[in-house]
Amino acid sequence: MNVLIAYDRCSTCKRAEDFLKAQGVSFQKRPIKEENPTAKEIHEMRERSGLPLKRFFNTSGLLYKSMNLKDKLPDMSEEEQEQLLSTDGMLVKRPIFLYGEKVLVGFKEKEWLLALGKSV
Template identity: 60%
Template sequence: MQFICYSRCTTCQKARKWLEEKEHSFEVRDIKGDNPTFAELQTWYKLSGLPLKRFFNTSGQQYKSLNLKDKLPKMTEEEQLKLLATDGMLVKRPLLLGEDFVLTGFKEAEWEERLNKS
């Protein structure tokens, strides 16, 4: 699995600790230093089955300063994915990627349920 996070994010820290306590093996990728590409985001979005809005860090400064709450509904999916690919801080984190799943944000019960299927 790949664990995509921002090291200074407390939710990411909590998720990483949870994964370690549950003894799940994973590779860490820093979202700020290694921003997801358009192609990666497109793949993850399709695999996740989630609404694209779930990939946006709606509580982040970038999201607010760009006034994305009002702009996103008027943008195409391609435009939204291209925007996400410009700055890792726009992307909801942590992301947990498996061969057949993508989880956005850390919801312990959701992660537990999904990882028990793997």
């Protein structure tokens, strides 16, 4: 089952949800604030996506900024960063779309079209 991990009050998440529906892609929606990914899930998503761990942080979020994570992350191990991400869904970049073996982080229409095997 495809899973869209999103936040209802996020306009980008809403655009991603509308995009998937328009493409006829079925998915289960998972609210990131109530069902935050665990450290293990973050680790697995990062490995499947091939993306650097930094891409999983919501760098424009208030919590990220208030915790001064821009300066703290370079001194943290990957395990510590994954654990930190698992503490609050508002730290995690969204939406995250789990599609087969693919993991898409943040909504970029062209990137998502390619992942779905559609022409751009």
